[in-house]
Structure formats: C-alpha cells, structure tokens
Amino acid sequence: MTESSAQTTDVETAAADAQRVVENVERVIVGHRETIEHVLTALLGRGHVLIDDVPGTGKTMLSRAFARSIGGSFSRVQFTPDLLPSDVTGVNVFDQATGTFAFREGPVFANVVLGDEINRAPPKTQSALLEAMEESQVTVDGETHSLPDPFTVIATQNDIERDRTFDLPMAELDRFMKRVSLGYPDQSEEAEILERVVADHPIDDLDPAVDLSAFQAMRATAAGVRTEQPLREYVTRLTAYTREHAVLGASPRAAILLVRAAQGRALLDGREYVVPDDVTSEAPVVLPHRIRTGSTDRSAEALVTEAIETVPIE
Template sequence: MTDAGTPKPESDDVAGHDPLSVSAAATLTDRIIENVEEVIVGQHDAIEHILVAMLARGHLLLEDVPGVGKTVLGRAVATSVDCSFKRVQFTPDLLPSDVTGVNVFNQKTREFEFRPGPVFANVVLGDEINRAPPKTQAALLEAMAEEQVTVDGETRTLPNPFTVIATQNDVEPGRTYDLPMAEIDRFMKKLRLGYPSEDEETALLQRVAGDHPIDSLEPVATLDDLRGARATVANVTLSEPVRRYVSRLATHTRNNATLGVSPRGAIALVRAAQARAILDGRDYVIPDDVQTEAPSVWSHRIDADRPGEAVVDAALESVPVE
C-alpha cells in the first residue's frame, strides 16, 4: 500500500504498471465475476458495472431500498481482489476526521502524529452515505477527484488503486441528506439492483441457510493483477470518430436539460467504454460500448424536468453514429 505520507505523484495512477494482455485482462474480469456470483445471485450485469468502474479508475454509487444486497455486493467485489479494504458506516454524527484521519499529539515524542482514517484503503465501502451530513460527505470530494486528502494543511496521497463503492437508501427522505451534485458527479456510475426474481430469491435463501458465503469468499486476483488490468484499459484505442460521438452526445444533454453532462462526465464515459471493450475482449472502443455505458455513467449527472435516464435515452436515439 502507498504510504500515507508519500507525496502524490503527478503522473496518472496507471503509469509505471505493466499492462496485461487484452485476453488476460478479460479472463481476470471473468474470474472475479464468477467468484462474486458465489455470493450474489442474479446480479451479473451489476457486477460487470462495478468492475468496469474499478478498471476505468472510477467510483460507484449503489442506490436502492434497504435489504437488496448493496453492501454484500460491494464487499464481495472487494474481497475478490487481495487488496486493502475498509468499510465506513455513515451516520448523522460521523465527522469528516472519522473518514480522512486526524493528527494526534504523542506525549512521548512531543509531536503530532497522523492517524489515517478508513479512506486510506484500495477499496472503501461507504455504507448508507446519505445518512451523514453534507460536511462529512464533503470529506470524500478531494479523495474521489484527486486521490489525496488534506488534513491540517498537509496533503497525503491515497493508495493506488483507490475506489469508493458507496451505498444509499432511497427511502426515509426525512432521515437522510441529499448528496450534493459536486459529489454525485464524482461517481462514475450509479446503479440500482432491484428485487430478485422468485427463482433467484429461492437460490439465495438456500445459500444463506447456514453460514453466509461472504464469510468464506477468497481472493482470486492480486493487487498487481488489478493494476495491470487498469493499465490495459488505459491503452485501449479510442478513435477520433468515437470521441466526437461522445462529444455530440454530451452536447445534446446540455441543450436539453437544466444541467447536462460535464466534461468530467464525458471523460468518465470514454474510460468506461474502454473498460467495456476489455470485458468483450477488444483493444478498441466501438459505439456499442459507449451506448452500453452511457445510461449508468450519465443519468445521475443530469438535472432536467424529466428523469436523467430519459435525457440519455433521447440523446442515444437522436445523435447518429458517424
């Protein structure tokens, strides 16, 4: 793990890591998906979306009603990779320092020592993030955007890779806080799991009748595997016509919403499309990759008089592929 006091490098977090071959990266994702499905039933697409976000150097927000497996899904993905993992239970009384860390005076050395918070991990699970007040939520803004935190004027780099998987309940509106748009825009993807089908729930009940399978889940990938796969994704070819297609889609959302997709959102989409190409065993992005990823990457970033999903769907239907 990167030391908490190491200055943050100016190069991208995939620089200096040897990429895997496309086939090796695709095989790695298949192995992780199969491992997670030992715990999670009926969420193949959601697992793929989480891996896309991780490989594309992004963060993920899982929103749904309580009890559908959001936290278990996040834990299963993190456990499948042999990396550092921390869980933060967001509550109304949680302080920003409870997330980022705090300087504590050591009476023996007569100096202040930094005690890192749970944000110093490769995968951070923020459980029920909307139960914490905005000030505490804001503690993640710098971390998610720049992979660093600043405490008492000193900036410390976060481990590489660094991924936040946050969950939030969309019920009990009087007991939760809305996430600010600045924070929502830092999540590459936002997903809903939904209820399982009758057959899926029956299979789930059989699995958890004894010990929960999450307790015996073992890693199937190393941290170096993940770093190599991320480097592979960063090298996926993104042609000029595909880049222009993404720009035209983004422009369409801006012209048809109060708040359309930001340049950060456009970057997130092309990175997610690169990761999707790897999952499909390709080293180049095609428009289908963009169209597959756009709903989960863009819908939550749009403010309009209709759902963001509708604005994205309209853009995909209206903007031609040239």
C-alpha cells in the same frame, strides 16, 4: 504506483482475469451480473460507484466481494448525522511518548471503501470524500496523504426516511462514474440466496480471483484500450445533446468517465478498441445522475435514452 507506471498485460489475459473477477463476485451476489459488470468496468476505469437501493439488497456484500476478488483491502464507513470529516479521512493524534503528532489513518485508506448510506451525513462530512475521490489523497492539517492504489469508493444511499437524509450536492454526484441499483431478486434468485446462506455466508470463504498487482495490470491495460477520434466525437455529441435539452447537462468530466467506462467494457469483452456499443451500454449508468431536465414530465434516464436513439454514429 501511478496509472502510467503500472505494468500492463495483454488484452486477452486481462479479459480472462476480468471474467474471473465477475464469476467470483457471483459466488456471493445472485442474479445481478449486469450490475456486477458495471461495477467492474467502473473499477477498471478508475471510477467510483453510487448504489441507489432499499436496505437489505446486498450492497455491502457486493462491495466486500469485489474487494476480496481483486485481493484488496476493504473498509466501511457508516454515515450518520453526527459523523465528522475526521472520522472519514483520519486525524493527527498527539503522542505523549515522543511529544509529536502522528497521523492516524481513517477508514478511507483502503482499496475499496464502502460509504454506507452516504446521504445520512451532513454536507460537510460528505465533502470529506471529494478530494479523496478526485485526487486519491486527503489533506489533514495542511499535510497531504496519498491513498492506496487502487482506490475506489462504493457509496450507497436510499430514499427511505427522506426527512432524515441530505441530498448529495452536484459536485459530489459528478465524481461518481456510475449510479446503479441492485433491486429485489426474483423468487428463484431469492430461493438460491437462502440456500447459499443457510449455513456459512459465501463471503466468508471467498478467495481472490486475482491478486492486487494483476488487477493493477488489468486497469492499466484498460487505460490503453484505443478510442479513435470518431468514437470520441460521438461521446461529445451525446453529452452536447444532454446540455441542449436540459437545464443542467452532462459535464466534461462525464464525457471523460464515459470513455473510461467504455474502455473497461471493451476490455471485459476482450477487445483492444472501443466501439459505439460500449458507449451506449455504459451511458445509461454514467450520464443520468449528472443531468437535471428541469421538467417533471421527462426524467434524466429518458433524456439519455433519447440521446442514444437520436445522436448519429458517424
């Protein structure tokens, strides 16, 4: 089912369903509502998410909780230096009984795919995700295979043991709609986490908040949220500002994904139209990872903040 053919629902119903998804994920993830909302608006905007964080902060649980909450399938790929592209996408296997080759799907064939520690795999293996993330398909031995709908990659990476990791190329970074982090919980949140997992982990009993068809309707409804011309022009001025003040600014793809993320934010707030606040709330997690300032004195995050504070809303 393509986005254009998916059945839509009214914004009020979709917003209520979206809030149920957020609250359901919060049964597993404590104290990170802002990040949960960012992941959800990425899913609603047909985007992928990169999570930068240290080990043990709940990245895997977050991904599993989202897959369960939308009634979708989940798979996990542990990226390692010896991982091959076929370990991600799948491989053709010879069937001796029939004398033919049959395609065996890789873990990328799921609604939510967790690419754990993606920066531990060499560039050739990382690139196995590029076609999947951009086209929702993979090509193996010249044959194209469509991925499930919806399809979202939630990839994780950390900066620990940098000598054993590979930097993600810009072509891959640019395919992630958002780059977020969870961070350590505060003491009260950590105490609540311990209370929740002292017996069974809450993920084991987590039921879907919506079924997959309802989530597809939510996503199709988000795609129809209105973005008027002044709003679109505001987005182009923001991305143009980053290009004028950095060695490498935000790409046209970044502008498209920023609008889609803003549509998801508007839907989450129960609106049929995007307002500038939707853009400014999403820009800090959509734009910085695509920008290279060329200066150690100014970060990409600081440049995006400067753009939001400087570029006029007309």
